[in-house]
Amino acid sequence: MPKVSIIILNWNGWEDTIECLESLYQIDYPKFDVIVLDNASSDGSIGKIRKYCEGKLKVKSVFFKYCINNKPIKIFELTNKSLTNKIIPIELLDLPSNKKLILIRNDSNYGFAKGNNIGIQYALNCLKSDYILLLNNDTVVNKDFLNNMINVGEQDKKIGIIGPIINYYENKDIIWFAGGKMNWFKYPFYHHIGINDKEKNFYSGLNYCDWITGAAILIKTNIKDIKLNNRFFFGCEDVDLSLRVKNNGYKIVCVLDSKIWHKIGSSRKKSSNKKIVWIFRNLKTNLELMRIYKKVYLMLLPIYIFQILLKPLENFCINIFRILFRSSL
Template sequence: MNPKVAIIILNWNGWEDTIECLESVFQITYPLYEVIIVDNGSKDDSIQKIKNYAEGKIKIKSRFFHYLPENKPIYVREYSKDELDTSISIKENIKNPVSRKNLILIKNDDNYGFAEGNNIGIKFALNNLNSDYILLLNNDTVVDPYFLNELINVAESDLQIGVLGSTIYEYKNPQEIQSAGVKIHWNKGEVINLTQQESKYLDEPKNVDCVMGCALLAKSELFNKIGYLNKDYFAYLEETEWCVRAHKASYRIVYVPKGKIWHKGGATSNKITGFTLFHYTRNKFWFMKKHSSKQQYFSFLTYFFGFRAWMVIGGILYRQKSKEILPSFISFLKGIRDGVLT
């Protein structure tokens, strides 16, 4: 028996990326999965466009696959957040016996961020789908047809493996590795994406500190044991913080080289000036205060205010357009303020 996987894809005003991601997901070879789209209050007609795709009305063009009209229509079941909040079981409403032909569409009334948006999808999967695994997948990704097989094969090989990540390649440069697992430098508070060369990984799975949230597979049992993503983070470092909790609960976090996806990156956050600077800065302080030792936190503060902050300010002045410099600078300072004081 193959374990069942719930694939959760978060959408916010990004239907074009989302339907390309969906088409790649509906072409994977793994036999037992359900797909959940969580729409975070989009205002760009995303919901209707996604339904049009499911009906076969929108053909996808991509360098990574050929569009398959024969896997349409896809059965769409819609739920509002209010319906889910009633806590009434909706298992009987998911009627299509062929799970890979289902698309569950959860419509949030607002943008709850990456953390809580995914939490809503995770809770739905655990309460209604009896999923053995949860896969968090960014909408700006395209997946290899065999990537989920590779991840599940490794996950099933060891009961202590709780979280897994694939090799993440650059979408625009498909041979360039964006992440081969993640390493935390505690004395600097830096979360570094490893490359295959830096980490000396070949084909064998390796333990890592954490994996990128754009393609994170987790055993369902973890959410009952360590909780969900921290919704206060909203976006950035929430998957890192969650992986650290998993590690503290004695689970292995594993990078699987043969699982492959391609990631655009910044498709959502780049729409808002200062969004990344504020949330990443604030969350870094929160993360370090909660999980680092006193010595590590002091070292982090020394590094941040003595070096890193000035590098960020220099980057703002050098890279940003003139009209974006002041908003970006303010966002950075607000991130420091909220991170230190709350």
């Protein structure tokens, strides 16, 4: 049975993280290690995560019932500066997957790409994993989500990256992500399949696509160069990785029988409370992705600027239409 390392990045979000952990510790897949990397949180996250593992902090969720049976959870705690040749103690290896946690404390906020890369390198060097799953801390998983993805990955050696269908946490039957498609002529050129559609409209099976979101991305470790691009602090790392893997001849697939729920925008809200700052930061990141994959990106830049400027007008017209429609009822 393939071994999976599940990497969760935490930054000032312990409440989301322990809900995510509790859902993970109740899955039906038996062979996994959970690695939580803390990006120098200032909200007491480390202490709260320790308290949860001790069984002294219960988790409330509409998606599952809290389970005390696997508490206390044994923690193997490290810092990013002490990872060289550090392996899990034998007594920790002998524990069931839902009874242990690897906690790595980063000395700074390294962002999404570099922060996760620390965990990826540790999983490759010390855990010898067959798969690595990057999972957002603001997600909750279904019990069979990992088992269903691994089954698909093991059936086809040319599948390189796998993702689940992702629904909104607040509206659990509505889709946020069912695979990603690229369109270099429509800003921001990476687009969600099935967004805001009802889950019942999507059948079970596989959706072959161009990219998988970093909110939940399962990667085979026998692929070369699976680290995220450190050029990206937060945003486009997942698209960049998916495109690299696909360009190397591997398939990218969303498994519609595998499901999680996502609190959309939690990380973005924490990273910047100023909308205008976020818009320009997002534009810079998107253009960096474009520069890497399209040499003629400067020729397309006027089209993107026009589309960006047109978006507020489009939203205004949509809102006016909604007001007029409601008033006519």
